[in-house]
Amino acid sequence: MVKKFRANMLTSQRKQLILATLQRDGQLVAKTFSQQLEVSEDTIRRDLRELAAEGLLQRVHGGALPASPAVADFAGRSQIAGDGKARIGRAAAGLIEDGQVVLLDGGTTAVQLASQLPPALRATIVTHSPSVAVALALHPTVEVIMIGGRLFKHSVVTMGTAALESLGQIRADVFFMGVTGVHAEAGLSTGDLEEAYMKRALMARAAETVVLASAEKIAAASPYLIAGLDAVSGIITEQSVPDPQLAPLRQAGVALTLV
Template sequence: MLTTHRKQQILSILKRQGQVIAKEVSAAMSVSEDTIRRDLREMAQEGLLQRVHGGALPASPAVADFTQREQIAPEGKVAIGRAAAKMVQPGQVVILDGGTTARQVARHIPLDLKATIVTHSPTIALELIDHQNIEVILIGGRLFRHSVVAVGASAIETIAQIHADTFFMGVTGIHPKTGLTTGDYEEAAIKRAMSHAAAETIVLASAEKLNAASPYAVVPLSEISGIITERSAEKTLLRPYEKLGITVTRA
């Protein structure tokens, strides 16, 4: 079987089953596992999938820069942002992640709501500039330009001093096998620190992030309380999370 044909078959399996197990694919195609692993390496370099131990998972498309990501599923992100904003209660301390979906949360917080928003994103802080009753705590650090957020040791130290009610987390991938993942090592550490600083973590996940994975783990699914996704998301994609007792809100 030609390499091109093998890779097409691998993508077909990935789409149909949501994962590729190298041992099973090598047996089905009558080629060695080394050959399949080489195919997977090459496909991962092309951004077609995310390699994991023993095989591969779908790669998240949400790894482009901030401007490009704003063009991905904009209507879905607006709906998710609106639903998340409704969950913010008066007097709460809420940590709001950076990213394009979190930006929609900030835009839909009522102007008269009195609460505290903690964020490491200057973009989010600017969205809240006209919310006179919102106290904004902006966490500083080294600017990670890809997501326009602060990262680094000083940011993590500041986050450790906060005890928030809720953390609205943005990720590039959420998968029953790998949990919550993102595309940068330092950004993963910041998200993990913010999750540990809140009583509950709710994940903002537009449909393209479901059943997808990125290189760096944030937290396992056992550490989150809820997921907000688009109404159009396939129920079969959401079922594994509901079985784990995670509250899934379809916005």
């Protein structure tokens, strides 16, 4: 429990304490926090707004959640958790069976999955990611179907009406989905509204969805909700995620694969 502090605590000290509390507890309730620090709730809300503007937390009704660092563009995300993403991609690739139709999301972890498919695998990969398609171009027995549309350069995926219409003709066995946030209460989230709609549309075309989430995305949230945790079959993440961050996911009934 946060001990009480004087009302004249410096703004920088309050902000440091806010971030430390989010890291420790995974959430912050503005009213409770203001009482513990003996300052007004408006003061805490102002601190939260300023920290959110810096990308250091995600504001929600009544307080805040940890912000995901995975909202950088594709090039920036390529520098985050490279080894972990490779392990996640390898584990996901091992779940794909001969004859399956697989929807593969965009993102750096999806590229890792594509590059680690067994050479003898005979399957169909449907993707809206040019990067994934290129990674599969030399695979001898995987058929690749590209979903066309407007290129969203931030994530290097196609989106828009044309992409959504193309999805209407597809029935996949499994969708491997990337996210920027996985939180027991806030669900699965991403940093762009249209991208959230696209991911929901992809989920609707698959019999099941498996989330690929490197460690920095666990217990974090982004502005736009994709779906609740109950909408997916499981999450593949890293063994390095601290157990206090995994425990709420397990309590929510999520099937976790740690690699």
